[in-house]
Amino acid sequence: MPGIDHRLLDVNGIRLSLYGAGPSAARPLWLLHGFPECWHAWRQQIAPLVAAGYRLWLPEMRGYGRSSAPSDPAAYDLITLCADIQGAMDALGQREVAVIGHDWGAPVAWHLALLEPQRVRAVAGLAVPFGGRPKRPAIETMRRFHAEGFHYILYFQAPGVAEAEMDADPARTLRLMLHNCSGAAPKDFFLQQKPAGARLFDGLQDPGQLPSWCDAEAFAHLLATFEGRGFYGALNWYRNFERNWQRTEALQDRSIEQPALFLLGERDPVGTLEAYTLEQMPKWVPRLLQQRLANAGHWLQNEAAAEVNGYLLAFLARHYPA
Numbered sequence: 001m002p003g004i005d006h007r008l009l010d011v012n013g014i015r016l017s018l019y020g021a022g023p024s025a026a027r028p029l030w031l032l033h034g035f036p037e038c039w040h041a042w043r044q045q046i047a048p049l050v051a052a053g054y055r056l057w058l059p060e061m062r063g064y065g066r067s068s069a070p071s072d073p074a075a076y077d078l079i080t081l082c083a084d085i086q087g088a089m090d091a092l093g094q095r096e097v098a099v100i101g102h103d104w105g106a107p108v109a110w111h112l113a114l115l116e117p118q119r120v121r122a123v124a125g126l127a128v129p130f131g132g133r134p135k136r137p138a139i140e141t142m143r144r145f146h147a148e149g150f151h152y153i154l155y156f157q158a159p160g161v162a163e164a165e166m167d168a169d170p171a172r173t174l175r176l177m178l179h180n181c182s183g184a185a186p187k188d189f190f191l192q193q194k195p196a197g198a199r200l201f202d203g204l205q206d207p208g209q210l211p212s213w214c215d216a217e218a219f220a221h222l223l224a225t226f227e228g229r230g231f232y233g234a235l236n237w238y239r240n241f242e243r244n245w246q247r248t249e250a251l252q253d254r255s256i257e258q259p260a261l262f263l264l265g266e267r268d269p270v271g272t273l274e275a276y277t278l279e280q281m282p283k284w285v286p287r288l289l290q291q292r293l294a295n296a297g298h299w300l301q302n303e304a305a306a307e308v309n310g311y312l313l314a315f316l317a318r319h320y321p322a
Helices: 039-051 078-091 105-115 138-145 161-167 170-180 216-226 232-239 241-247 269-273 275-284 305-319
Strands: 004-011 014-021 027-032 054-060 097-102 120-126 260-265 288-293
Touching: 004 078, 014 039, 014 078, 027 039, 027 078, 027 105, 039 054, 039 216, 039 305, 054 078, 078 105, 078 241, 097 105, 097 305, 105 120, 120 305, 138 241, 161 170, 161 232, 170 216, 260 269, 260 305, 269 275, 275 288, 288 305
Parallel strands: 027 054, 027 097, 097 120, 120 260, 260 288
Antiparallel strands: 004 014, 014 054
């Protein structure tokens, strides 16, 4: 992809791999990827956002690609993940930014907005909403309601279990994740009921080919993120619900006051999982604009790139002009 530069920054006790695009003097805009993806997940947003006048910053988040991947699961709580990005912003001398996050990148974006109300001027989240700090860690609710059945987040909790299944064939893992969480799969197929002893991919569909919105070059970028390293760093993000809850106590009553945009694919299984959070979101994000994209699943910035780009560009032009 032309016009992309790369650097490694030593921040917050790790080495952060960071890609950039656009004029160096332009207003900074951060794009934070989710699970199990990589910086290249934003490939269809890069050219339009650069053309609009922004300097893009696309990190490989802690645990991914060429960024450090500490072995201790406790090194992946939200406050620490935010500190990675804050440290990079400091190193680059950025006093005003906008932040956009997808999937796990969205909670990082939402919490950066909470932690940095002066520096983060506008924030957008894709797929994962913000509904304030819960009364108890969310993992407690999951364990209570899914004690007799399978839930993928519970399956991810014990180190080594999900890794054994996912690392066995990274290409198949990624192909299954892309398909079964997309708009091409039956609605909420990824959330199908399974017994407690099931594995992640039991009962899921293997299309045997890549989706139309992920060509071989894009898939090669994604696969390279995990080949030789595996998924343990990425999975450690899921092992911090209690720690996240403890470390965000100071943010308990804080709302996101900046202009905010939330985009959700109508066929995204996360929309089903987070139905209550979606109801609560306007209370905690008062300057919120929400949009749902018909026929898009979880990977909406590529499944419905033109729509996503239109919403992002309009939102940024109004609240964070280049």
